[in-house]
Each structure stands twice: as structure tokens, then as C-alpha cells.
Amino acid sequence: MNDPHPNVAEALASLAITHEIIPCDSAYTDTAEFCREYGYPLETSANTIIVTSTRGEKVYSACLVQASTKLDINHVVKRLMGASRLSFASADETRELTGMEIGGVTVFGLPPGLALYADEALKSQPYIIVGSGNRISKVKMAPEELAKIPNYSFIDGLSIA
Numbered sequence: 001m002n003d004p005h006p007n008v009a010e011a012l013a014s015l016a017i018t019h020e021i022i023p024c025d026s027a028y029t030d031t032a033e034f035c036r037e038y039g040y041p042l043e044t045s046a047n048t049i050i051v052t053s054t055r056g057e058k059v060y061s062a063c064l065v066q067a068s069t070k071l072d073i074n075h076v077v078k079r080l081m082g083a084s085r086l087s088f089a090s091a092d093e094t095r096e097l098t099g100m101e102i103g104g105v106t107v108f109g110l111p112p113g114l115a116l117y118a119d120e121a122l123k124s125q126p127y128i129i130v131g132s133g134n135r136i137s138k139v140k141m142a143p144e145e146l147a148k149i150p151n152y153s154f155i156d157g158l159s160i161a
Contacts, residue, residue: 005100005133007109012139015148017108019141026135029103031067034129034138042068045129046122048105050094053083060089060097061115064107064130064146066122069159076158080117098133106131106139107149116151118143119158 002023003009012019028037031045045067053059061081065071073086091102097114098105107116107130122128122143129140146152 002137004137004139005104005106005109007099008106008133008139009109011108011149015108017139017141017145017148019139019145021132022129022138022140024136024138029135035067040129042066044125044127046118048107048131050089050097050105051077051081051086052089052093053081054085054087055083059083061117062107062110063158064116064118064122065159066119066125069119069121069161072158072160076155077117080155081115100131100133101135104131104134104137106133107146107152108139109133112150114151115153116149117153117155117158118146120154120156121159122146123154 028034035042035045043066046064047067049063049071051061063071078086125143127140128143129138132139
């Protein structure tokens with residue numbers, strides 16, 4: 001059974017996200033390995049990265065960028081979050097915040113009110129592949145489907161090459 005995480009499945013249904021579930025072997029959950037094993041271009045895969053503030057009250061955001069790029073945490077995300085210092089959330093923090101398996105974290109089914117940012121560059125892809133909340137499947141969809149998620153913003157320059 002390669003169903004997405006229950007929270008992800010519920011979000012996909014309630015938001016009427018047009019998508020396809022791609023089953024995958026948990027040994028190939030890492031994005032680069034998944035693309036190589038299943039023949040998808042790296043630039044069509046997108047990683048969800050949880051970012052946290054490291055000073056003052058803990059604030060989190062979820063950022064979605066092409067797997068072929070890096071998140072601009074030190075400039076763009078810092079400005080968006082209004083924090084003086086940021087870090088990538090630890091595996092434990094990510095698991096606690098999202099309830100999802102590391103390697104499968106996705107933009108669907110996240111806590112309400114969490115700021116969600118997607119790189120504008122994703123819109124140039126014919127489709128994107130994101131996690132499904134677990135390590136045994138992925139979600140394939142048109143990048144425009146992201147606009148159906150509440151609290152979502154497309155940000156120009158969220159990633160750097």
C-alpha cells in the first residue's frame with residue numbers, strides 16, 4: 001500500500017488538488033535517488049524544507065524549492081520570516097511539527113497558520129513531484145495546484161542555483 005500520509009490524503013482531497021500518487025521503494029526516497037531510479041528530471045522534483053528561528057520565540061515556515069537548487073535561507077527566507085537568525089529545523093523538530101516521516105515531508109497537511117513559501121521558478125515546470133508525508137510514495141501535480149493551499153505564497157528568488 002503506497003497511500004500518502006493520512007493528513008496529506010485529507011488535504012489533497014479537501015483542497016481538490018489534481019494529482020497522481022507515484023509509489024516508490026523507501027530505499028529511493030531521497031530526491032536524487034528517486035529521480036535516478038524512476039527516470040524523472042531533478043528540476044521537476046521539489047523539496048519541502050522546514051525552517052525555524054533560533055532567537056526569541058520559535059517561528060517556523062515551510063519552503064518548497066526545486067531539488068536542483070538551494071533555499072536562500074540567509075537572505076530571502078530571513079526577510080520573509082522577519083527573524084534575525086534562522087536554521088533548518090532538526091529532524092526531531094520537523095517530525096514533531098509535521099507528523100511526517102523525514103524524507104517524505106510535504107507542503108500538504110501541515111499545521112494551520114504555518115507560513116508556506118514556494119519558489120516562483122517551480123511554475124516553469126510542466127509538473128512537480130513532492131513528498132507524500134511518508135517514504136513509500138510521492139505526489140505528482142501541476143505547480144499551479146499549490147495556489148489552492150491556504151497561507152501559500154509564490155516567492156521570486158526563494159532559491160539559488
